[in-house]
Amino acid sequence: MALLEVENLHTYYGKIHALKGISLSVEEGEIVTLIGGNGAGKTTTLNTICGIVRAAEGRVLLRDEDITLLPPHVIMSRGVVQSPEGRKIFQRLTVMENLEMGAYSRNDVHGIASDLEFVFETFPRLKERQKQLGGTLSGGEQQMLAIGRALMGHPRILLLDEPSMGLAPLLVRDIFRIVKYLNEQGTTILLVEQNALMALAVAHRGYVLQTGKIILSDEATTLRENEMVRAAYLGEHEGAASLRSENR
Amino acid sequence: MAQVTQTRRLGRITLDADRLSSQYFGWGALIATVRIFWVIALTSGLFGTPADDLYRTVSDALGSFLWAYAAVGLVALLATLYSRSRGEEPVSSTRLFINYLGVIFFLALSARVASVVQADPARYPITLWGLQLVNGLVLGGVYALVALGYTLVYGILFMINFAHGEVLVMGTFGGWFALTYVLNLGDGTFEVGAASVAAVLLPLLFAVLFLPLETLAARAGRKRTARAAEPDPTWVLTLFSLPVRFLVGALIGYGLLQALGGFAPHVYEAITTIVALLFVVAVGMIVSMLVAITVERIAYRPLRGAPRLTPLISAIGASFFLQQAMLNVFGPSKRAYSRPKLIDGTINVRIGDLGTIPVTKTGIIVVVVSLVLMVLLYTFVQRSKTGRAMRAVAEDKPTSALMGVDVNQVIVITFAIGALLAGAAGVMMGFHNQSFNFRAGFIPGLKAFTAAVLGGIGNIPGAMFGGFFLGLVEALGPTMLGINAEYKDVIAFSLLVLVLVFRPTGIFGEVLAEKKV
Numbered sequence: 080m081a082l083l084e085v086e087n088l089h090t091y092y093g094k095i096h097a098l099k100g101i102s103l104s105v106e107e108g109e110i111v112t113l114i115g116g117n118g119a120g121k122t123t124t125l126n127t128i129c130g131i132v133r134a135a136e137g138r139v140l141l142r143d144e145d146i147t148l149l150p151p152h153v154i155m156s157r158g159v160v161q162s163p164e165g166r167k168i169f170q171r172l173t174v175m176e177n178l179e180m181g182a183y184s185r186n187d188v189h190g191i192a193s194d195l196e197f198v199f200e201t202f203p204r205l206k207e208r209q210k211q212l213g214g215t216l217s218g219g220e221q222q223m224l225a226i227g228r229a230l231m232g233h234p235r236i237l238l239l240d241e242p243s244m245g246l247a248p249l250l251v252r253d254i255f256r257i258v259k260y261l262n263e264q265g266t267t268i269l270l271v272e273q274n275a276l277m278a279l280a281v282a283h284r285g286y287v288l289q290t291g292k293i294i295l296s297d298e299a300t301t302l303r304e305n306e307m308v309r310a311a312y313l314g315e316h317e318g319a320a321s322l323r324s325e326n327r
Numbered sequence: 328m329a330q331v332t333q334t335r336r337l338g339r340i341t342l343d344a345d346r347l348s349s350q351y352f353g354w355g356a357l358i359a360t361v362r363i364f365w366v367i368a369l370t371s372g373l374f375g376t377p378a379d380d381l382y383r384t385v386s387d388a389l390g391s392f393l394w395a396y397a398a399v400g401l402v403a404l405l406a407t408l409y410s411r412s413r414g415e416e417p418v419s420s421t422r423l424f425i426n427y428l429g430v431i432f433f434l435a436l437s438a439r440v441a442s443v444v445q446a447d448p449a450r451y452p453i454t455l456w457g458l459q460l461v462n463g464l465v466l467g468g469v470y471a472l473v474a475l476g477y478t479l480v481y482g483i484l485f486m487i488n489f490a491h492g493e494v495l496v497m498g499t500f501g502g503w504f505a506l507t508y509v510l511n512l513g514d515g516t517f518e519v520g521a522a523s524v525a526a527v528l529l530p531l532l533f534a535v536l537f538l539p540l541e542t543l544a545a546r547a548g549r550k551r552t553a554r555a556a557e558p559d560p561t562w563v564l565t566l567f568s569l570p571v572r573f574l575v576g577a578l579i580g581y582g583l584l585q586a587l588g589g590f591a592p593h594v595y596e597a598i599t600t601i602v603a604l605l606f607v608v609a610v611g612m613i614v615s616m617l618v619a620i621t622v623e624r625i626a627y628r629p630l631r632g633a634p635r636l637t638p639l640i641s642a643i644g645a646s647f648f649l650q651q652a653m654l655n656v657f658g659p660s661k662r663a664y665s666r667p668k669l670i671d672g673t674i675n676v677r678i679g680d681l682g683t684i685p686v687t688k689t690g691i692i693v694v695v696v697s698l699v700l701m702v703l704l705y706t707f708v709q710r711s712k713t714g715r716a717m718r719a720v721a722e723d724k725p726t727s728a729l730m731g732v733d734v735n736q737v738i739v740i741t742f743a744i745g746a747l748l749a750g751a752a753g754v755m756m757g758f759h760n761q762s763f764n765f766r767a768g769f770i771p772g773l774k775a776f777t778a779a780v781l782g783g784i785g786n787i788p789g790a791m792f793g794g795f796f797l798g799l800v801e802a803l804g805p806t807m808l809g810i811n812a813e814y815k816d817v818i819a820f821s822l823l824v825l826v827l828v829f830r831p832t833g834i835f836g837e838v839l840a841e842k843k844v
């Protein structure tokens with residue numbers, strides 16, 4: 080049985096039918112990526128899993144336990160932790176306070192201390208800046224803080240929403256390297272990305288999302304060879320490249 | 328090419344004129360304020376009677392300087408307007424006008440104060456100013472405590488809790504019922520009733536302190552986190568020891584109290600009175616808190632996500648409802664808040680050999696307690712885990728929820744804290760004014776709201792500052808302007824209008840202005 084199982088999820092924003100029956104699963108220890116263009120419904124999928132948006136139909140199972148309609152803070156305390164799109168750092172809290180917010184639902188002092196140590200080892204920059212306000216960090220540092228903050232919740236599964244968005248190419252590399260490292264350290268990850276090339280390079284499996292539906296799912300290596308994916312997301316042809324930039 | 332340089336230069340000049348004009352206003356206001364206090368010090372005898380010529384000269388020089396300052400400003404204003412009228416692009420000069428008018432206002436104010444106090448210095452001795460200063464601080468303490476409730480709620484929900492004034496007076500009612508209870512226990516004598524109340528509460532306190540609190544807290548903490556709590560053999564023993572410890576603690580507390588009554592009856596009476604007073608305040612605070620939580624649950628929470636005007640209207644409705652409910656249940660008549668001996672009367676404070684000021688004991692209590700509560704609140708918001716969550720929720724609710732914060736719970740806690748402060752203020756207000764009725768919260772509530780806006784609503788230090796500032800202006804204003812004290816409300820609300828014109832975001836409001844709101 081998979082760690083996270085999403086079955087036939089439907090979500091609406093008023094009359095807009097944003098998710099039209101999403102099913103996916105993540106096994107323990109995997110990196111699974113969810114790729115798709117702008118407005119495909121990737122963020123909506125994560126937010127429905129986390130309970131920020133209510134599912135109209137379908138189920139979300141965490142190790143066979145139905146968590147679909149639980150309030151977001153309860154879902155988080157069960158170990159489903161999201162690092163949201165656009166980082167969403169608390170600008171007026173210090174770096175340290177942001178990290179402490181990540182551990183809000185926990186009381187195990189020793190566990191928190193060892194996770195903090197791990198975060199500071201992984202992101203030494205955060206340790207240097209721990210007294211600085213979140214809003215004064217650079218984009219790359221904010222992304223590190225967003226991931227570090229999520230790690231402070233000791234996730235059973237970590238949901239990352241476009242961690243590479245808006246970062247310089249060198250930083251994008253760093254972020255994906257870190258995603259891979261975290262997975263090697265034992266974290267299960269569901270990675271949402273528009274940067275399909277990089278995402279498929281680190282992931283084990285992938286799902287392709289288009290206008291609220293999963294149109295493809297396979298091993299990451301197979302998806303990278305898939306004609307449709309190459310055309311639409313990997314920018315092999317000129318036409319595909321321009322299509323992508325239109326989507327932005 | 329030349330065209331571009333031209334407009335750019337013009338742009339820079341425009342910017343400089345605006346900034347200069349704000350600085351012009353700032354300095355003008357500061358110098359006028361210095362002049363006001365200088366003249367007051369001079370006429371009230373603080374600089375000696377008769378004062379040295381030097382002090383007089385400074386006073387006159389400050390006055391003349393302000394006139395010259397205003398004249399120079401007028402010339403600069405006209406010159407800027409002229410040069411702007413010849414520029415190609417139209418530039419708004421409203422800011423310049425407002426700043427200039429601000430300086431004129433301060434000039435007129437200082438001139439009025441000077442003429443009033445110099446006309447008849449004998450009527451303005453330092454003891455009068457001292458007394459008004461104390462009155463201002465007392466009012467300010469109450470305003471600041473209540474203003475914090477407005478500001479805390481606004482910071483999190485961006486709504487103004489218009490029912491907060493009623494929450495305040497509900498606290499006054501709660502305290503009044505507790506006070507009446509203590510009085511009835513003592514057949515009309517507070518001290519006698521206080522002894523009975525303390526004889527229960529103090530041993531209870533000792534009993535609780537004798538429990539193994541750390542073990543209990545640790546156990547409660549573990550229960551919440553551990554998925555499968557392993558059985559703990561020592562726990563059974565702890566469980567059996569609880570009643571024994573409790574009884575021993577209670578007996579020791581009771582014994583100590585009785586011994587104190589035998590050996591030091593005065594200390595005994597003071598301590599029992601303080602315990603009973605704390606009981607009265609606590610009841611008031613809890614009543615306020617319960618009312619605020621109920622209002623939030625019924626009138627605000629169902630409207631979360633509605634347009635911003637909707638909860639505001641609901642708040643006004645809640646305010647009317649509470650006011651009318653109190654009127655119908657408790658009646659319109661004034662109720663007396665009788666003071667126990669310990670806090671009745673005044674303390675005479677000497678100012679050198681210039682005289683003494685009679686300061687009421689309740690006034691001192693209001694100022695001290697409000698300052699202590701404010702320090703506690705600030706520490707709580709800055710240092711505690713819940714305070715951190717409050718700041719996070721104020722900034723971004725969905726992300727806070729993703730961090731595992733129960734956003735609704737934090738909102739309730741925020742309402743509760745604001746109401747606890749208001750309840751404390753309500754009871755202290757009762758003891759200080761010695762009477763109240765259902766309407767007693769309306770004006771203070773409105774004033775505290777004004778204070779919160781003055782300091783920059785949503786800003787905690789701003790509310791504290793705004794409260795004391797408004798209290799001082801209200802107490803000192805009518806005296807300074809030489810008008811009847813009944814104009815104090817007019818002055819307070821005029822001040823609100825002035826601040827909204829000159830600094831719409833309030834005095835400390837810069838952070839808020841940058842926020843999306």
Ligand SMILES: Nc1ncnc2c1ncn2[C@@H]1O[C@H](COP(=O)(O)OP(=O)(O)O)[C@@H](O)[C@H]1O
Binds near residue numbers: 095
């Ligand atoms: N808060 C919202 N209100 C209304 N429509 C929304 C909202 N958020 C997203 N949508 C719509 O739902 C669809 C999916 O959006 P989203 O999940 O953000 O896509 P992605 O993350 O893949 O870019 C889009 O058509 C978007 O316009």
Ligand SMILES: [Mg+2]
Binds near residue numbers: 164
């Ligand atoms: Mg998205």
